[in-house]
Amino acid sequence: MNHPSGTQVPFNRPFLTSHEEAYLQEVLASRRLCGDGPFTRRCQDWLTAALGCEKVLLTPSCTAALEMTALLTDVAAGDEVIMPSFTFVSTANAFVLRGAVPVFVDIRPDTLNIDESLIERAITPRTKVIVPVHYAGVGCAMDAIMDIARRHDLLVIEDAAQGLCATHAERPLGSIGHLGVFSFHETKNVVSGEGGALAINASRFAERAEILWEKGTNRRKFLLGQVDKYTWTDVGSSFLPSEFSAAVLMAQLEASQEITQMRHELWGRYHQAFAELEARGLVRRPIVPEECRHNAHIYYLLLPTNEMRDAALRRLQERNVQAAFHYVPLHSSPAGQRFGRADGALRHTDDLSSRLLRLPMSPALLEQADQVIAAVLEVVGAAA
Numbered sequence: 001m002n003h004p005s006g007t008q009v010p011f012n013r014p015f016l017t018s019h020e021e022a023y024l025q026e027v028l029a030s031r032r033l034c035g036d037g038p039f040t041r042r043c044q045d046w047l048t049a050a051l052g053c054e055k056v057l058l059t060p061s062c063t064a065a066l067e068m069t070a071l072l073t074d075v076a077a078g079d080e081v082i083m084p085s086f087t088f089v090s091t092a093n094a095f096v097l098r099g100a101v102p103v104f105v106d107i108r109p110d111t112l113n114i115d116e117s118l119i120e121r122a123i124t125p126r127t128k129v130i131v132p133v134h135y136a137g138v139g140c141a142m143d144a145i146m147d148i149a150r151r152h153d154l155l156v157i158e159d160a161a162q163g164l165c166a167t168h169a170e171r172p173l174g175s176i177g178h179l180g181v182f183s184f185h186e187t188k189n190v191v192s193g194e195g196g197a198l199a200i201n202a203s204r205f206a207e208r209a210e211i212l213w214e215k216g217t218n219r220r221k222f223l224l225g226q227v228d229k230y231t232w233t234d235v236g237s238s239f240l241p242s243e244f245s246a247a248v249l250m251a252q253l254e255a256s257q258e259i260t261q262m263r264h265e266l267w268g269r270y271h272q273a274f275a276e277l278e279a280r281g282l283v284r285r286p287i288v289p290e291e292c293r294h295n296a297h298i299y300y301l302l303l304p305t306n307e308m309r310d311a312a313l314r315r316l317q318e319r320n321v322q323a324a325f326h327y328v329p330l331h332s333s334p335a336g337q338r339f340g341r342a343d344g345a346l347r348h349t350d351d352l353s354s355r356l357l358r359l360p361m362s363p364a365l366l367e368q369a370d371q372v373i374a375a376v377l378e379v380v381g382a383a384a
Helices: 022-031 038-051 060-073 089-096 116-122 141-151 203-213 218-221 242-254 258-271 275-279 306-318 334-339 349-357 364-384
Strands: 053-060 078-084 101-105 125-131 155-159 179-183 194-201 301-304 357-359
Touching: 022 038, 022 242, 038 053, 038 194, 038 242, 053 060, 053 203, 053 242, 060 078, 060 089, 060 155, 060 179, 060 194, 078 089, 089 334, 101 203, 101 334, 116 141, 116 275, 125 141, 141 275, 194 203, 242 258, 258 275, 258 364, 275 364, 306 349, 306 357, 306 364, 349 357
Parallel strands: 078 101, 078 125, 125 155, 155 179
Antiparallel strands: 053 194, 179 194, 301 357
């Protein structure tokens, strides 16, 4: 039964600028609807400049971008890929599809990112790739991770699905590893409905990435006049999004600074409002290391126990606030146990994932912030 106070606050409401509709009309008028058109190229140029990377290719999803990285790095059966268990299934699936084994490492209790101090212990002669995941747009300890990779001759693929417009040590997330991937799903900060991007930071991957992107053909060389016909030269797939997706994304990218500022406003209001709950030991608020500039992608609270988290979710729903938990750790899932393995006890992963509660986050929900705050204060404060 719903609590009588307040209108429904959805967990997410995609924020739209004033330009998406006009750009979509532009695509329709051009009759150029498939991928690799003008809006695709504009988005790629914008992202390449913003990230300072070698090249960016738009993809239909972040999952597709991850699958491209598995192909680019020649991950094969029996290879091992180190990653956190506290992540979305696509982080592991992309490599499992190539026959590789995800090796799950525990997370840090402060950021909920992969614990860099545990990575080296997980390395074996079969290890090929490290995949740090920037949870909530807060950067992993990339200096330490890149140092480990250099010393062991490993590749680093940044899962920056949540990381656009965030930095670690003043470097954009997704631009630090050899490759990086982004998501523009409607739950992200900058959206295209479904969508993603592959950032290529090591030049040796650039030419082959375009071949994979174009279904394994050398079409790009043909368009540039470097060959007189194009043909099948490598593995690949249909990794191009339509111009409709790119048009929506372009409008969002142009407004990304404004979107980030509004998200920070909502994040900051939550953070200030729940300081007293944290002082009373009723919650733990997010921790952002000094070297990180986050993008306010997620605002979460950690409650003392799993039972208290689940009860809070129910009571917030009764008060018309759609809060949510997050990932079920991959190492505890049926597929995770079948295809991967945990390196040691994943104590923080098991514990923190069971106590985490995410609050509604979107610039479109700023006007309902007071309702969310009041409901949380009532629900969590009353549980004391």
